[in-house]
Amino acid sequence: MDFSRLELSEQDQAFLGELRAFLGAQVTDEVIRRDRETGENFDEGVHLALGAAGYLAADWTAEADGGFTAVQRRIWELEIGRAHTPWFHWGTTALVATFVARFASEELREEVLPGVLSGEIRLCLGYTEPEGGSDVATCKTKAVRDDDGSAWTVNGAKMFTSNAHNSRYVFLLTNTDPGGPKHRNLTLFLVPLATAGIEIQGIRTVDGDRTNIVYYSDVRVDDRCRIGEVNGGWTVMRAALQAEHGVAEVDSAGLQRLATMTEQALLTAEALDAVAAVAAAPDAGGRRRIEDASVAYRLGRSAARLEAALSTPGMFGRVAIAATMREIAPDMMDVLGAAAALPVETEGAAADGAAEYVFRLAGPTGIYGGTLEVFRNMIAQQVLGLPRPVYSPPR
Ligand SMILES: Cc1cc2nc3c(=O)[nH]c(=O)nc-3n(C[C@H](O)[C@H](O)[C@H](O)COP(=O)(O)OP(=O)(O)OC[C@H]3O[C@@H](n4cnc5c(N)ncnc54)[C@H](O)[C@@H]3O)c2cc1C
DSSP states (O other): OOOOOOOHHHHHHHHHHHHHHHHHHSSSSHHHHHHHOOSSSSSSSHHHHHHHTHHHHHHSSSGGGGGOHHHHHHHHHHHHHHHSSSSOOOHHHHHHHHHHHHHOHHHHHHHHHHHHHEEEEEEEOOOOOOTTTSSSSGGOOEEEEEETSSSEEEEEEOOOOOGGGGEEEEEEESSSSSSSTTSEEEEEEEEESTTTTEEEEEOOOOOOOOOEEEEEEEEEOOOOOOOETTTOOHHHHHHHHHHHTTTTOOOSSOOOOTTTTTTHHHHHHHHHHHHOOOOOOOOTOOOOOOGGGGHHHHHHHHHHHHHHHHTHHHHHHHHHHHHHHHHHHHHHHHHHHGGGSSSSTTTGGGGGGHHHHHHHHHHHHTTTTSSSHHHHHIIIIIIIIOOOOOOOOOO
16 A cells, blocks of 8 residues: 655646635535435536536546546545545446446437436436345346337336436436346346336435435336346346446556445545544533543544545455444544534534434445445455355354
């Protein structure tokens, strides 16, 4: 690991200045307040502005094809997080767009990709079902093909289709051979969400996020919306899951791509700074909490753990970030005392509710995009070469 400081070139310094000014103008207090109220993690005005300024295209495009350089990408990822930009869902749109580019027909690519890069078209992921998400191959949402092969009828339900209500298409995993072998009976479609028979219902999670349950009742889907082969969805899924899990995110130039969920870690770092400031300030009796050795120890340990998590790339970083958030959020709450339980913008809230929010955010951060347990198994099997876990009791 190389911890040396990177000197920014004049060009990179200019890029940083422009980006900061842009985000400062777009991500206003009003945008942040609205995002907190709605839990959408999305703001159409900001998203379209990012598209119009070319940032979405530069982020999605590989460096060799004119996208961000490795240093620009690092600046971009850090600044977008620091500005509290409501845009977690760009990751999903960018991921699905990658698979459209790779597996969809030319006609569908042309229909979708320019709008993705301009910000007008958003894409969401429809894998998880009400009965389970980790084992996506147990998919029960059925797609039945017409006799002439030109269209399909879809029936089923998908849980946690985040940002569906702001998206034009869903990347939908269906079962096209219910009696067939697992992993060889799945087909993916890019389904227009305006199609008759689709109903989107909002759900709020414990951290205030808005996600959705989406019902599909006799939804007619043209065969040209199919992504990949019939019953070949697992091949597409494997590539998609690997990218979502950060396996494919390594760049050259000595700078590894930051782990997914780095934005959540940056919010945690801000909260920890706010908690440390409260602990260092004298109370009405002139006493400083930090003078209590256990407080100093817990804050110091939290800062060190967070720094280590932020410096860990790929899927290891994904696990380190979520696990660290879950472990240090209770420490932050304890250091602040009872007033830590009050949320942001509430009178009397300690550190303006920063720790309270991170406490609620830490749980879901270890679930969406794959749970911590599932990631740990992937690291064990794919990186350490360990065998598949056996969950049955020993004989
Ligand atoms: C806020 C939020 C947003 C989301 N957004 C989307 C989205 O946009 N699109 C989408 O398709 N999904 C989305 N998800 C779903 C997410 O991917 C799933 O919640 C996740 O994959 C876990 O599935 P599950 O909740 O059904 O839990 P289950 O799979 O039922 O797991 C339950 C428990 O069993 C454990 N477990 C399961 N399998 C194993 C195993 N093999 N080994 C060890 N432990 C295991 C899990 O770790 C967990 O603790 C979202 C979820 C949340 C909370």
